[in-house]
Amino acid sequence: xxxxxxxxxxxxxxxxxxxxxxxxxxxxxxxxxxxxxxxxxxxxxxxxxxxxxxxxxxxxxxxxxxxxxxxxxxxxxxxxxxxxxxxxxxxxxxxxxxxxxxxxxxxxxxxxxxxxxxxxxxxxxxxxxxxxxxxxxxxxxxxxxxxxxxxxxxxxxxxxxxxxxxxxxxxxxxxxxxxxxxxxxxxxxxxxxxxxxxxxxxxxxxxxxxxxxxxxxxxxxxxxxxxxxxxxxxxxxxxxxxxxxxxxxxxxxxxxxxxxxxxxxxxxxxxxxxxxxxxxxxxxxxxxxxxxxxxxxxxxxxxxxxxxxxxxxxxxxxxxxxxxxxxx
Amino acid sequence: xxxxxxxxxxxxxxxxxxxxxxxxxxxxxxxxxxxxxxxxxxxxxxxxxxxxxxxxxxxxxxxxxxxxxxxxxxxxxxxxxxxxxxxxxxxxxxxxxxxxxxxxxxxxxxxxxxxxxxxxxxxxxxxxxxxxxxxxxxxxxxxxxxxxxxxxxxxxxxxxxxxxxxxxxxxxxxxxxxxxxxxxxxxxxxxxxxxxxxxxxxxxxxxxxxxxxxxxxxxxxxxxxxxxxxxxxxxxxxxxxxxxxxxxxxxxxxxxxxxxxxxxxxxxxxxxxxxxxxxxxxxxxxxxxxxxxxxxxxxxxxxxxxxxxxxxxxxxxxxxxxxxxxxxxxxxxxxxxxxxxxxxxxxxxxxxxxxxxxxxxxxxxxxxxxxxxxxxxxxxxxxxxxxxxxxxxxxxxxxxxxxxxxxxxxxxxxxxxxxxxxxxxxxxxxxxxxxxxxxxxxxxxxxxxxxxxxxxxxxxxxxxxxxxxxxxxxxxxxxxxxxxxxxxxxxxxxxxxxxxxxxxxxxxxxxxxxxxxxxxxxxxxxxxxxxxxxxxxxxxxxxxxxxxxxxxxxxxxxxxx
Numbered sequence: 080x081x082x083x084x085x086x087x088x089x090x091x092x093x094x095x096x097x098x099x100x101x102x103x104x105x106x107x108x109x110x111x112x113x114x115x116x117x118x119x120x121x122x123x124x125x126x127x128x129x130x131x132x133x134x135x136x137x138x139x140x141x142x143x144x145x146x147x148x149x150x151x152x153x154x155x156x157x158x159x160x161x162x163x164x165x166x167x168x169x170x171x172x173x174x175x176x177x178x179x180x181x182x183x184x185x186x187x188x189x190x191x192x193x194x195x196x197x198x199x200x201x202x203x204x205x206x207x208x209x210x211x212x213x214x215x216x217x218x219x220x221x222x223x224x225x226x227x228x229x230x231x232x233x234x235x236x237x238x239x240x241x242x243x244x245x246x247x248x249x250x251x252x253x254x255x256x257x258x259x260x261x262x263x264x265x266x267x268x269x270x271x272x273x274x275x276x277x278x279x280x281x282x283x284x285x286x287x288x289x290x291x292x293x294x295x296x297x298x299x300x301x302x303x304x305x306x307x308x309x310x311x312x313x314x315x316x317x318x319x320x321x322x323x324x325x326x327x328x329x330x331x332x333x334x335x336x337x338x339x340x341x342x343x344x345x346x347x348x349x350x351x352x353x354x355x356x357x358x359x360x361x362x363x364x365x366x367x368x369x370x371x372x373x374x375x376x377x378x379x380x381x382x383x384x385x386x387x388x389x390x391x392x393x394x395x396x397x398x399x400x401x402x403x404x405x406x407x
Numbered sequence: 408x409x410x411x412x413x414x415x416x417x418x419x420x421x422x423x424x425x426x427x428x429x430x431x432x433x434x435x436x437x438x439x440x441x442x443x444x445x446x447x448x449x450x451x452x453x454x455x456x457x458x459x460x461x462x463x464x465x466x467x468x469x470x471x472x473x474x475x476x477x478x479x480x481x482x483x484x485x486x487x488x489x490x491x492x493x494x495x496x497x498x499x500x501x502x503x504x505x506x507x508x509x510x511x512x513x514x515x516x517x518x519x520x521x522x523x524x525x526x527x528x529x530x531x532x533x534x535x536x537x538x539x540x541x542x543x544x545x546x547x548x549x550x551x552x553x554x555x556x557x558x559x560x561x562x563x564x565x566x567x568x569x570x571x572x573x574x575x576x577x578x579x580x581x582x583x584x585x586x587x588x589x590x591x592x593x594x595x596x597x598x599x600x601x602x603x604x605x606x607x608x609x610x611x612x613x614x615x616x617x618x619x620x621x622x623x624x625x626x627x628x629x630x631x632x633x634x635x636x637x638x639x640x641x642x643x644x645x646x647x648x649x650x651x652x653x654x655x656x657x658x659x660x661x662x663x664x665x666x667x668x669x670x671x672x673x674x675x676x677x678x679x680x681x682x683x684x685x686x687x688x689x690x691x692x693x694x695x696x697x698x699x700x701x702x703x704x705x706x707x708x709x710x711x712x713x714x715x716x717x718x719x720x721x722x723x724x725x726x727x728x729x730x731x732x733x734x735x736x737x738x739x740x741x742x743x744x745x746x747x748x749x750x751x752x753x754x755x756x757x758x759x760x761x762x763x764x765x766x767x768x769x770x771x772x773x774x775x776x777x778x779x780x781x782x783x784x785x786x787x788x789x790x791x792x793x794x795x796x797x798x799x800x801x802x803x804x805x806x807x808x809x810x811x812x813x814x815x816x817x818x819x820x821x822x823x824x825x826x827x828x829x830x831x832x833x834x835x836x837x838x839x840x841x842x843x844x845x846x847x848x849x850x851x852x853x854x855x856x857x858x859x860x861x862x863x864x865x866x867x868x869x870x871x872x873x874x875x876x877x878x879x880x881x882x883x884x885x886x887x888x889x890x891x892x893x894x895x896x897x898x899x900x901x902x903x904x905x906x907x908x909x910x911x912x913x914x915x916x917x918x919x920x921x922x923x924x925x926x927x928x929x930x931x932x933x934x935x936x937x938x939x940x941x942x943x944x945x946x947x948x949x950x951x952x953x954x955x956x957x958x959x960x961x962x963x964x965x966x967x968x
Contacts (some may be wrong), residue, residue: 304525310480312540312591313513326530401530402575 097387104383122370165373174377185358191278196285204293226287235280235353252355277354296328337393341386427631429453433491446472448655459632461642464652465881474601479508514544517592521604523584527576534572559590582613601633610745615952639682640955681886683911685959687935691918695736704730704766726752728926739903741917749926754874758792791863795875797855801847808843814866832861853884872904
């Protein structure tokens, strides 16, 4: 079997395996959310201020919240098959549409964060490892340690204070300046401008992590036998570091980054809230407080799908980077 | 200064006798606080072109570090050159610039290593790794480099060179990897090839082939070979001259004939005497009835899996394929084979560390295979195992006392009883009973193996299964442990299953031998019979591949005369 055919079979197999995983996630989430006190009707009634028990019962019946749990689950699963994720009463919109609208900003934030964290992490780790215990290594290591230990929300708030309020370099919140009605490149520039601080905040922790991992990985690989072989072949140090050690040292970093993309979504809840970034994280935060369980379920489902897809991509990437890993 | 020496030597003597490499009074420092001040102390030897000089010694003798010093590859900053000269064609390499050393490495002096798996970059194609050497030393167009690489792979007798060029190291067998390594080292026709234990990690038949290949290529390219090894048998097969190293010094250096057959230094004599002599044990006449019978044992490893019929099929490895062996009371049965022959799997099945797929393991009339955990318990202590790796097989966080008493305590012995027994066993295996309160890391490899043996004996076994118990040890330590095993077996009337890849050891230890290959027993019989008239071609191949076989035979004849 050719490699390409083998790969596509592998992808197919993994996608099929993902189906029961996603279903299980939906079921678990569904019951988990039932454990929370109160439902959407409580919140709506509380906000209205003067709802009678009859009115609340009527609302529950309308939303289907009076039926037994298993029936509710059944209905939800059945609707899911047709990509109908229910209706968000809070936002007065179908959940599917709402979630998809918010997906792009979150993806944008995630992709730029991962790129920044992995890219700079690799470069910094490489510099630190090639200048072991010299001043560059010391500065990078201290920077990594401090970033590693600083809480996300605090970094976000401090950045707003320093760069937005004092220096006025970057906007405090939002994804774009809606009032200006930018189009084309102007809009791209505007969004990029808004993107800087949330990305920096979210990536700082991961950047520190990958820097440390890359440094350790480079040092470990540098003591391997094949490096001695490379020296015995009379290669230059440059060639040894950039061709022989680097590629082997990348493998653990890619593994780690792949595992952590999932937790990035969690981290983005805080960052999106701090910077009022209109993504899934902020939506989840709002949905939680308004007991909009349908919406929350939709967000969970989408996150699960995202993580499954990213894991698959990372595994494929890994098989390209390391010929010893066979997909199959 | 350098050039004048080079000039002088070329003028003074003919090409063939002037040494291509000579080391004069080399000192290599160890870090402060090490066991000794110098890793290499006042070492001098020279290597003539077309000569194979074997440097032999046990681990820690400084034989490898001398070679690393020649390459300028000492593991700085821990180990440093202190003084002495390394003259390569008259040029002192210790004074050469980094740039000059890079020129020399890989083109004038090249090196092959012990472990061909780790010595090659795992994520780079073989072709690229060979190409690199050529590219960094000579200017050649890409096509010419490829042609050269292909012809090199042809020279080392690798099948289908174009395919090998595109292969990654893990796709080749150990022997093939070492061949590729040799091709790489010889790419630019070096004057000196340093081979650092190049066959130690290989199977015995592969080892014989690689030794043959090195000899063949050395003659063809007129290379001087500095061959580092711990194996006297290999020395006998390949060396022209031999240097024996101990504690960083050369204790004896002479032609192979003189050193091996008329050793002057007492350490050399001890080293040579420690090599098992390839004299098979006499056929045992008083062995009792069968204590353990393995019948039609099958063990298959499966890996990979399908999901809803999609994906790769199972990989199946038949580690034991209908194996039949019998162990008689108070005899030693050797299981001999190369890596992947299933000999360790068989051992683990006998001790019931692995479940079996089918077949019977009958101990004194009781089939052990169908027994559940609880039912198996009374039999556990009867069959005990000694493992190969004395470093990995002892729990580093447990004292020796705990390691030794844990088993007996579980079997219901009282604490005092178990402690007394443990101390007794420590003395039996030649250790001080004060070792009881110490931790494994405080002991050397040979001592740890003794602890492993004491652990097994503390269970009062009737059968000892020893899985390569001496293959991780230096030859002198190996001889001691083997003597101890023989002594204890005799005193405690144990029966033993002895797994080994080393036919020399097998000849010395085993009463009967079963030869395994690819999960099957191809031949079994009394050791003497097997050594004199092997009936299976594979057994014959194994016997022929024993390094230094002829030398051992002559040695035995000389001793008898």
